[in-house]
Amino acid sequence: MLYKIRDEITQDYDVIIIGSGLAGMTAANVLGRHGHKVLLLEAHNKLGGFATWFFRDDRKHVFDISLHGFPVGMIKTCRKYWNKEIADAIVQLKDVRFVNPQFNVQTDFTKEHYSNILTNHFKIPSETVSAFFEYLSSMNFYDNSQLSNRELFEKFFPGRNDVTRILMEPITYANGSTLDDPAISYGIVFSNFMSKGVYTFKGGTDLIINKMKEELLKNNVDIKLQSKVEKIIIEDGKTTGIWLDGKRVKSKAILSNANINTTVLKMVGEEHFPEDFIKKTKAVRLNSSSCQVYIGLKAGESIPHIGDLIFTSSYPTYNPARLLDFKVSSRTFSIYYPEQARPQDLEARVAIVSSTNCNYDDWKKLSSEEYEIEKQSMIEETLLGLEAFLPDIRDKIDIIEAATPLTVERYTLHPKGSSFGTKFEGLEISMNLHNTLPGLFHAGSVGIIMSGWLGAANYGVIQSNAIESYLGTQNV
Numbered sequence: 001m002l003y004k005i006r007d008e009i010t011q012d013y014d015v016i017i018i019g020s021g022l023a024g025m026t027a028a029n030v031l032g033r034h035g036h037k038v039l040l041l042e043a044h045n046k047l048g049g050f051a052t053w054f055f056r057d058d059r060k061h062v063f064d065i066s067l068h069g070f071p072v073g074m075i076k077t078c079r080k081y082w083n084k085e086i087a088d089a090i091v092q093l094k095d096v097r098f099v100n101p102q103f104n105v106q107t108d109f110t111k112e113h114y115s116n117i118l119t120n121h122f123k124i125p126s127e128t129v130s131a132f133f134e135y136l137s138s139m140n141f142y143d144n145s146q147l148s149n150r151e152l153f154e155k156f157f158p159g160r161n162d163v164t165r166i167l168m169e170p171i172t173y174a175n176g177s178t179l180d181d182p183a184i185s186y187g188i189v190f191s192n193f194m195s196k197g198v199y200t201f202k203g204g205t206d207l208i209i210n211k212m213k214e215e216l217l218k219n220n221v222d223i224k225l226q227s228k229v230e231k232i233i234i235e236d237g238k239t240t241g242i243w244l245d246g247k248r249v250k251s252k253a254i255l256s257n258a259n260i261n262t263t264v265l266k267m268v269g270e271e272h273f274p275e276d277f278i279k280k281t282k283a284v285r286l287n288s289s290s291c292q293v294y295i296g297l298k299a300g301e302s303i304p305h306i307g308d309l310i311f312t313s314s315y316p317t318y319n320p321a322r323l324l325d326f327k328v329s330s331r332t333f334s335i336y337y338p339e340q341a342r343p344q345d346l347e348a349r350v351a352i353v354s355s356t357n358c359n360y361d362d363w364k365k366l367s368s369e370e371y372e373i374e375k376q377s378m379i380e381e382t383l384l385g386l387e388a389f390l391p392d393i394r395d396k397i398d399i400i401e402a403a404t405p406l407t408v409e410r411y412t413l414h415p416k417g418s419s420f421g422t423k424f425e426g427l428e429i430s431m432n433l434h435n436t437l438p439g440l441f442h443a444g445s446v447g448i449i450m451s452g453w454l455g456a457a458n459y460g461v462i463q464s465n466a467i468e469s470y471l472g473t474q475n476v
């Protein structure tokens, strides 16, 4: 059932899920389908977390926030843990472009095509390219390798910043990875993308999340929106429920889809964990945040096909720190052609979203006046960048607006507007949570592998299995 905002929850549950990001929703769906009594609570007024959208000008414009591309594995995940209709809405983005001072290449982002580019454009011997891809696919998450991305690229392509750029830049954009991050997480994410290209949902985020909502309700998951959980209740060393609007709701297990540090330090409280666990939790670093510029065209305006996803930069070389620069020189354009992105909507307009990685503190320290000036300046820089592909774009624009890390923080409750949760070390805390505090589980963006649409959904499945094992022990 879908609770109304004023409804009071009087039932007990097997599992309460705090947060309806893709991890929370997928876990809820699996557990509901398996017959457990599940309550899904979401602070926002709609499901989806970062998998979200917004309308402007009386629904004339719709913008997707995080639907830029995900790996092919999402088809299998959706077929298995959601339904065929959702899986069948996934389509490939065939035209990915890189335009920067070092190279200008177009690719479908498959392993075959990338190998061709590396050998033919970058003149890397084919044996080296094969050895690189073989090395990546042999990497195992549990290997505990200390190799960094920097060392990985030096090992296979010494001194080749241009090659590092084409291999690393999309992943840096996708999840904020740097050259100092562990090569293992790069290897797994890159291999995921590189198998068969980049994919998206045909129909837009609103359509997919609404289909997921229908599926959740069909599987008897109870949902309540605009319900921000204040506290997780711990009694006799295990979780027994939550506080919501000053009322207690009981459950045998809790799955938090909120940020891992917020879950441990604020929603539960330090006093319920061993000192060493708290020390490690406090040391978990947040991932970087991002800025977006949303551009909606006038009714009836069209643009030529300039690519689906365009990674552009005017910076001379690949430099991950520069990708976060306040005075941005690098951005990704996602182009939403209405007939491809929202074929069900005959009135749909062309939308263009420009994304850049950035540092929260660069925006946080501004006065409100400076903040508005910098937002306008970002919009202007974005238009200048876009004019290189669409010289007459200014004449076609109906609306344009910018979002910063402060916008992300305000709407998602993610500390410092982090787009991809925490760095790698957050995974250990997340996965060990229920071993430290029985009944309390976490799923959601931690590390790089568990982030993104696919990573988050899969992590929800992994944690739902762990919850089922725990519930088994509680029912005997």
Ligand SMILES: Cc1cc2nc3c(=O)[nH]c(=O)nc-3n(C[C@H](O)[C@H](O)[C@H](O)COP(=O)(O)OP(=O)(O)OC[C@H]3O[C@@H](n4cnc5c(N)ncnc54)[C@H](O)[C@@H]3O)c2cc1C
Pocket: 018, 019, 020, 021, 022, 023, 024, 041, 042, 043, 044, 048, 049, 050, 051, 065, 066, 067, 068, 069, 070, 227, 228, 229, 230, 257, 258, 259, 290, 292, 355, 408, 411, 412, 413, 418, 419, 420, 421, 443, 444, 445, 451, 452, 453, 454, 456, 457
């Ligand atoms: C701008 C941007 C672009 C992106 N682009 C891509 C992309 O192209 N491809 C890709 O794969 N990934 C992309 N991502 C990342 C991807 O969207 C996320 O990794 C993924 O959606 C995160 O899912 P999650 O399950 O971790 O939860 P989140 O999406 O973080 O959702 C958590 C939910 O919990 C709720 N919540 C938190 N605290 C509480 C509380 N106390 N009570 C109740 N509810 C609470 C929040 O309101 C939120 O809805 C992008 C992210 C951003 C920000």
